[in-house]
Amino acid sequence: xxxxxxxxxxxxxxxxxxxxxxxxxxxxxxxxxxxxxxxxxxxxxxxxxxxxxxxxxxxxxxxxxxxxxxxxxxxxxxxxxxxxxxxxxxxxxxxxxxxxxxxxxxxxxxxxxxxxxxxxxxxxxxxxxxxxxxxxxxxxxxxxxxxxxxxxxxxxxxxxxxxxxxxxxxxxxxxxxxxxxxxxxxxxxxxxxxxxxxxxxxxxxxxxxxxxxxxxxxxxxxxxxxxxxxxxxxxxxxxxxxxxxxxxxxxxxxxxxxxxxxxxxxxxxxxxxxxxxxxxxxxxxxxxxxxxxxxxxxxxxxxxxxxxxxxxxxxxxxxxxxxxxxxxxxxxxxxxxxxxxxxxxxxxxxxxxxxxxxxxxxxxxxxxxxxxxxxxxxxxxxxxxxxxxxxxxxx
Amino acid sequence: xxxxxxxxxxxxxxxxxxxxxxxxxxxxxxxxxxxxxxxxxxxxxxxxxxxxxxxxxxxxxxxxxxxxxxxxxxxxxxxxxxxxxxxxxxxxxxxxxxxxxxxxxxxxxxxxxxxxxxxxxxxxxxxxxxxxxxxxxxxxxxxxxxxx
Numbered sequence: 001x002x003x004x005x006x007x008x009x010x011x012x013x014x015x016x017x018x019x020x021x022x023x024x025x026x027x028x029x030x031x032x033x034x035x036x037x038x039x040x041x042x043x044x045x046x047x048x049x050x051x052x053x054x055x056x057x058x059x060x061x062x063x064x065x066x067x068x069x070x071x072x073x074x075x076x077x078x079x080x081x082x083x084x085x086x087x088x089x090x091x092x093x094x095x096x097x098x099x100x101x102x103x104x105x106x107x108x109x110x111x112x113x114x115x116x117x118x119x120x121x122x123x124x125x126x127x128x129x130x131x132x133x134x135x136x137x138x139x140x141x142x143x144x145x146x147x148x149x150x151x152x153x154x155x156x157x158x159x160x161x162x163x164x165x166x167x168x169x170x171x172x173x174x175x176x177x178x179x180x181x182x183x184x185x186x187x188x189x190x191x192x193x194x195x196x197x198x199x200x201x202x203x204x205x206x207x208x209x210x211x212x213x214x215x216x217x218x219x220x221x222x223x224x225x226x227x228x229x230x231x232x233x234x235x236x237x238x239x240x241x242x243x244x245x246x247x248x249x250x251x252x253x254x255x256x257x258x259x260x261x262x263x264x265x266x267x268x269x270x271x272x273x274x275x276x277x278x279x280x281x282x283x284x285x286x287x288x289x290x291x292x293x294x295x296x297x298x299x300x301x302x303x304x305x306x307x308x309x310x311x312x313x314x315x316x317x318x319x320x321x322x323x324x325x326x327x328x329x330x331x332x333x334x335x336x337x338x339x340x341x342x343x344x345x346x347x348x349x350x351x352x353x354x355x356x357x358x359x360x361x362x363x364x365x366x367x368x369x370x371x372x373x374x375x376x377x378x379x380x381x382x383x384x385x386x387x388x389x390x391x392x393x394x395x
Numbered sequence: 396x397x398x399x400x401x402x403x404x405x406x407x408x409x410x411x412x413x414x415x416x417x418x419x420x421x422x423x424x425x426x427x428x429x430x431x432x433x434x435x436x437x438x439x440x441x442x443x444x445x446x447x448x449x450x451x452x453x454x455x456x457x458x459x460x461x462x463x464x465x466x467x468x469x470x471x472x473x474x475x476x477x478x479x480x481x482x483x484x485x486x487x488x489x490x491x492x493x494x495x496x497x498x499x500x501x502x503x504x505x506x507x508x509x510x511x512x513x514x515x516x517x518x519x520x521x522x523x524x525x526x527x528x529x530x531x532x533x534x535x536x537x538x539x540x541x542x543x
Contacts, residue, residue, distance in 0.1 A: 305457035343428035380455040381435040
């Protein structure tokens with residue numbers, strides 16, 4: 001059986017998205033900036049796509065900017081919020097230790113440019129509190145950026161409460177909603193979100209399309225300079241096929257939000273219950289306040305990459321926060337921020353489901369996984385020492 | 396696709412000489428759990444001929460850590476101890492038809508695990524040896540010894 005359980009990495013493109021893209025290649029292939037009919041037909045497609053995102057987020061079309069992906073949207077949001085702050089002499093930014101690298105590395109770049117960054121600690125349940133944000137806000141704070149849902153452990157942050165705190169303090173609030181968009185209801189107005197990033201390929205749209213929502217009045221800083229596309233804030237001929245595919249996927253996701261969650265959540269919970277039965281395993285992140293499809297575990301005594309390879313040999317595609325899979329010496333910064341020791345974080349496994357998965361696939365994972373873990377533990381000198389009491393069990 | 400060669404995958408999926416050895420003459424362990432790799436190697440040595448008659452390993456680590464351990468055991472089994480000491484990480488890499496650049500350290504660990512097991516055997520039997528066996532604990536950062 002082949003099981004794709006890495007939907008947090010990327011998703012299959014939906015039929016509706018493909019159908020929306022295809023005419024854009026040979027029929028509506030004009031440049032939306034051209035004044036003749038072929039160009040204007042493409043411009044209409046673009047406008048319709050912008051409407052879809054505006055509607056889905058409860059925003060205005062002019063507040064939607066298309067980018068090359070979630071990372072570009074994150075870069076542009078942070079640079080814009082930072083520049084607006086600097087103009088008022090405010091150069092302090094608040095974020096968290098478990099953001100995506102598109103946020104963390106942009107913040108590192110801003111630090112080199114003279115900004116001060118506070119990264120909030122991650123509580124053991126993987127959910128940051130509004131109180132932490134309130135306590136960190138200073139008179140010179142210009143921007144708060146906190147992810148809607150974590151990409152590794154799937155925990156959903158109290159975005160509305162944090163939005164209230166930021167609004168009250170007069171601080172701009174950005175959220176990286178790359179993992180949440182298309183999976184959780186998002187109303188930027190009700191949540192008091194000022195900027196929001198998303199990426200189409202996480203909800204069955206194509207790769208290479210991102211969306212940046214920026215509330216009216218926010219002066220976006222260019223990351224890409226050139227032509228006057230996207231109201232002059234993002235140069236480059238628009239990726240019309242990709243944007244149309246993204247809009248179709250987003251419309252589909254928004255229309256089926258509750259249905260999909262009701263279908264995927266029980267599969268997630270079955271996996272969590274089944275994997276919890278493996279001795280010396282631990283669920284990462286709150287069991288309830290997490291994305292409908294996210295399961296993330298650590299298994300003591302084994303290393304994640306070898307686990308992934310053996311799962312792949314059984315037809316199961318998953319991911320791990322082990323150092324070996326990232327190519328760096330350190331395991332996942334998310335798991336370390338959550339307080340997992342290095343040796344435990346190396347043995348992590350993320351299974352992320354979507355509405356394309358079937359209940360029998362979950363049964364298959366639960367059938368195969370315990371044996372693989374036992375096999376690796378039997379081979380592991382660390383497990384040997386743990387079992388003999390020469391090394392204390394950490395989980 | 397293929398992050399790894401067929402040989403690496405074969406040795407990862409069907410590791411040779413995996414397991415514990417209760418009556419080992421020498422045991423070597425290198426690496427640490429914090430970094431995500433530990434190899435433990437057991438050798439049985441014929442006291443008359445100084446030939447490694449049996450070898451086993453236990454490894455905690457990624458696919459290439461398991462594959463390099465497995466290959467190293469194959470390369471030293473049936474060889475005199477003196478020859479096992481000459482096993483280089485490069486020979487392990489070549490025997491596996493190559494490793495990705497960021498996995499070369501796994502082959503270094505395999506080389507060091509063999510040396511650590513021999514050192515333990517020498518220590519237990521009062522056999523003298525030179526400085527080359529003294530230094531390595533498998534922590535490349537603290538050593539600086541060059542491997543190809």
